[in-house]
Amino acid sequence: MMISAGLPMVIPSCPFFFDPEALAVSVTMAEASDGLAWAGGAITGAIIAYATRKYTYLPLGPLAGYVSGFDVWMPWLTFVVALGAPIVAYLIYEFTCKRLIDEHKLIPLFPDAGVYGLIMVGIFKAGTPRSGYLGFEGGDFAFQHAIISLMMQLAGVAVVIGLGVITAFILSLILERMTALRVEDDMQVDGLDARFWDIRTDVQTLAEIQEQAATGGGTVPRGAPMKPETKG
Template sequence: MSLDISTIYAEQVTLNQLVQNLLYASGTVGAIFVVIGLLLIDAGTTRRKNLFNSTIEKTLGFFLGFTTYYVIGFGFWAAQYYIMVEGTLMDSIKDWWIGGAMTNSLAHRVDPAIFPGLNTFQIFVFFLAVFAGIINVLLHFSVAERMKPAAYYITCVVAAVVSSALSLVTWGSVGPLTNLGFHDFFGVGFVYMFPAGMLLVFTPMLGKRPGMMEPHPRVSAYLAPSIGLCAPGLLMIFAGLPPVILSCLFFFDPEAMAFSVTMAETSVGVALNNYALVWAGGAVTGLILAYASKNYAYTLLGPLAGYVAGASGFDVYLPWQALLLGLVAPLAAYAVYEFTLKRGIDEHKLFPLFLGSGTLGLIFLGIFKAGTPRGGYLGIEEGAYAFQHGEISLLMQLAGIVTCVGTGVVTALVLSVILKATVGLRVDDADQVDGLDKLYWDLEPDVHTHADSVPGAGSTGRPHDAPAAARTPDGLARS
């Protein structure tokens, strides 16, 4: 069959369009490297008897969120641009569900008067689907080894749908909260604060892992297999995120002038330098906290805390402000970490980073960048969606925090009732002790530690009433 040139819309496939397509595609690759980094960190910190199960559940949870987003999720986020031009949410979902017209059309066959830049939007489905999966990976960090697989997988599907709806409200430039003044360059609200809100419900329901916070009759200490894997995992995340930042920018004439997804004026160089400096500042303060407390965990939490705090404002900060925020952010993570530790709460990742540093960053932005113009859409000169009609404000930052965390709390409350009544929620303590690799996959670790030994069964493990091994503040044994 010959190609009918008369039906081709060349404006959809220009060299400029291709360059933008490649840029957004690189962000998708960067996001996948973030997933690899997260899996490396998990592999280094999960008890040997649960290591395969924890890794494969994260991987499958990622793809469940990823697939769910393709089926229905993108239509929620894209709806803000439909509503901007007097369309509806259902119009967007109809176009962008897995069987939708825009999802399944070749860009050069679609009149730009109907949908300009179609290739870019189609690539954005892939890009945001990866983050729907990342939300589930992050959630699993705090429910691993104690939530039943069926419960987790159901949660993954629900979380993908709800976070998609939340992204419509809180991320972009013309969604309800963002158009009013809530500023979130990187999606901190729906990617980080939302799962943290869910864990405010799930963490107390799931309880503590045996041997994590105190000695257990059969698990004298929670021993991680290879903490050293965390450092390359951390650097993998650091390396993967710069192209993701580029994918959170819109480029307009002249040539490639950059505006953030919130329509704030920015530039590629400043945004990337802000990213680099929050990591650097967080690493410096994390180093000081780690050596002062003799707790290795702050060497990892420090740079991540700086990043999470700064992510909402990479587009509007000046480099010196980003460095200052990076230096301060680990203190918020430290405060939350110590709070959870003293109360025996077995959650040492999402609470310190997201509820601690993430909240600090959103508030910091509302105070120090208040009045910065953003919102609306370039080319619209009047009305509710006029370009940069909105300004960053502390009140709207607080409203965004409450919305994102509150959505997570409500989602988990509803889910917990359903899961308890159907597939069950929590893995029994005895099964946790024996190991989920054995329970679900009939796998045994090739190395057994004294903490995995069963006293009284001819093992070399210490009796259950012997003193516990010295512990770092996160419950891991220290030699």
């Protein structure tokens, strides 16, 4: 919800404004419809939330629709593309949950719904003039001197993800030596709250779930302090 609240501050900074008509156009000088991107995502997100009984998809749906893009589309096509974005986000979200990947917010949105939107642009808007600036008639900055293509969209996806992975890897190496990004495996299982402050949270840990499944009995009451193990 913090992202939703902050996006209106980002959107007004994207267009160009031309006086005296005060025309606002996007970077690609095309019609856009922000509201329909949100609406398409919200509809599919609500359907998925109702079908799965998981409220998470209520806020995730509109964000997926927005991320899927509303730049070079005509308004009606913006809506259609946004309808499909939450489905992609849903599939990836469920995949990360099943694989116990502790990142359920950004991965379904940006690497997945975002990539979906980029590919859709390459499929449905191939050949659309783009790039450049008004007033330039030649050279690399000539107005709409390039066109959209599926191959260039795929290349862009590969470059962006590749640079992101490389940057994250380098930062991980640096931060690991500065602040220690990892802790011991048994500490991850028990939880840092339990290890450092002897506090048991109201969230069932993986170790508790496995112990409950193995013994078939109950678990330690929620909120009870952990007692250190004694030998002998």
